[in-house]
Each structure stands twice: as structure tokens, then as C-alpha cells.
Amino acid sequence: MWSGGRSRISGSDAYALARPKEPENMDSVSSGLVADVLQRLHQEADAADAPLMQAYASEITNVEQAMKQVVEAENKDLTGLYHGYADNFLSVSPEFGRFLYMCARSCKAKRIVEFGSSMGISAIYMAAALRDMGGGVLIGTEIESSKAERAQANLRAAGLADLVEFRIGDARETLKAGVGGDIDMAMLDGAFTLYLPILTLLEPHLKPGAIIIGENAFTEAGGYIEYVRDPQNGYLSLPLSFDPGRGNEFTVKTR
Numbered sequence: 001m002w003s004g005g006r007s008r009i010s011g012s013d014a015y016a017l018a019r020p021k022e023p024e025n026m027d028s029v030s031s032g033l034v035a036d037v038l039q040r041l042h043q044e045a046d047a048a049d050a051p052l053m054q055a056y057a058s059e060i061t062n063v064e065q066a067m068k069q070v071v072e073a074e075n076k077d078l079t080g081l082y083h084g085y086a087d088n089f090l091s092v093s094p095e096f097g098r099f100l101y102m103c104a105r106s107c108k109a110k111r112i113v114e115f116g117s118s119m120g121i122s123a124i125y126m127a128a129a130l131r132d133m134g135g136g137v138l139i140g141t142e143i144e145s146s147k148a149e150r151a152q153a154n155l156r157a158a159g160l161a162d163l164v165e166f167r168i169g170d171a172r173e174t175l176k177a178g179v180g181g182d183i184d185m186a187m188l189d190g191a192f193t194l195y196l197p198i199l200t201l202l203e204p205h206l207k208p209g210a211i212i213i214g215e216n217a218f219t220e221a222g223g224y225i226e227y228v229r230d231p232q233n234g235y236l237s238l239p240l241s242f243d244p245g246r247g248n249e250f251t252v253k254t255r
């Protein structure tokens with residue numbers, strides 16, 4: 001109703017205006033449902049993976065030697081090797097997860113592809129960035145079907161399942177049909193020896209400026225590091241300084 005050019009404020013409206021505002025949730029990985037689910041999952045991951053990590057710490061004295069063993073094991077029976085880790089999360093750290101979230105935000109990602117999703121922890125960080133920017137799609141891949149099911153359940157618990165399409169099976173096959181459009185960001189975290197073959201599959205779809213994160217991208221495992229560090233291949237690439245010893249590599253597609 002016309003009120004003589006001045007808006008009318010009722011007594012209760014005036015009270016609402018005077019009340020201090022609740023702080024707005026600026027990002028969904030710092031507080032709220034997503035942050036709560038992530039905290040629970042990191043605790044579950046720590047408990048599930050502790051015996052494995054302790055065994056590694058006591059057995060491994062030489063990274064090169066350890067990598068040689070992983071490469072041999074993957075070449076012998078990749079599916080069987082990762083089936084043996086069906087109950088292990090093998091996930092990124094909370095710090096690395098926040099870094100993934102920040103990367104997705106900074107490149108304004110709309111389409112992200114992940115090689116090796118496990119129980120979905122890293123996928124939650126990246127899907128949360130998509131949600132906070134208004135939407136998008138994350139294509140996750142996982143060879144172990146029981147893990148993919150748990151990842152789907154975890155994404156549902158975080159309220160992010162509508163943003164994620166999981167492709168179950170060997171990513172060399174499940175990514176062959178394409179990813180439905182140009183890729184803004186890729187996260188490589190599956191079998192160590194397959195980073196270069198998977199990058200080669202994704203390469204035609206990577207936008208100039210796309211970010212590629214390699215977790216456990218080791219020099220010893222199949223030529224990926226040499227490839228992305230050669231500017232002639234259309235990338236600039238550097239090792240990341242946090243989570244040392246985990247082969248974390250930051251790469252940008254330059255053309």
C-alpha cells in the first residue's frame with residue numbers, strides 16, 4: 001500500500017533491524033553440515049588407516065625402493081592391489097582438502113574430474129566449492145565398487161550428492177567416453193602408474209588455465225612429472241611444499 005513515499009516499519013521489524021546479524025556462513029568447509037561430515041570422515045579415516053600407516057612407517061626406509069614396489073605391484077595386478085585397500089580411505093589431509101576447495105574456488109570451476117575418489121573425502125571438498133559458487137559437476141572415478149557406494153553415501157550425508165557423478169570401474173575405461181564438456185580442474189589421486197595415461201585421456205578437454213593437482217605424483221611412477229614439467233607440453237608445474245614426501249604437484253595448463 002502507498003505510504004506517502006516513506007516505508008512503514010512495524011515495531012517487530014524495527015526490532016529485527018536493530019538485532020545484531022548472525023554471521024553468514026562464508027564457506028561450507030569451515031562450518032555447518034559439510035564441515036561436520038568432513039570432521040567425522042577424517043576421524044574415521046585416521047582410525048581405519050592407522051595400522052596401514054604404522055606398517056608403512058616401520059617398513060619403509062627408502063622412498064625410491066617403496067615406489068619401485070608399488071609400481072611392480074600395480075603392473076602385476078592393479079585391481080587386486082586396490083581391492084586389498086577396500087576398507088582404507090587413503091584420503092587427503094584436512095589441509096590438502098582445504099587447498100582443493102581453494103583451487104576450485106580460485107579457478108571458478110564448473111566441471112571437475114577426479115581420478116581415484118575412494119570414500120569421497122576429497123570429492124566433498126571440491127563439490128562444496130561447486131555448491132558455494134552456485135553449482136557445477138564433479139565426475140568422480142573409483143575402481144572399487146564398495147568404496148564408490150560409500151563415497152556416494154558420504155556425499156549424500158554432506159548434502160552434495162546432486163553435484164557428483166561417480167563412474168565405477170577402471171578410470172582408463174570409464175573416462176574414455178568423455179566428461180560432457182570442458183574441464184576447469186582435475187585431481188589425480190588413483191593408481192600411481194596411471195597419472196600420465198589419465199592425463200592423456202583428459203587433455204583434449206582441459207581448458208587453458210585449468211588446474212591439475214597430482215597427489216602422490218612421484219617421479220618414479222611412469223613419466224607424469226617429466227611430462228607436466230616440460231613447458232613444451234603446454235603445462236607449468238611445481239611441487240607443493242605441504243604434506244612433504246607425498247608427491248603433491250600443482251600444474252596449470254597453459255594452452
Ligand SMILES: C[S@@+](CC[C@H](N)C(=O)[O-])C[C@H]1O[C@@H](n2cnc3c(N)ncnc32)[C@H](O)[C@@H]1O
Nearest residue numbers: 082090091092116118121122142143171190191
Ligand atoms: C589415494 S585413494 C583416493 C583418495 C581420495 N582422493 C580422497 O582423498 O578421499 C586412491 C583410490 O584410487 C582408486 N583407484 C586406483 N586405481 C584406479 C583406477 N584405475 N580407476 C579408478 N580408481 C582407481 C583406489 O581404489 C583408491 O580408492
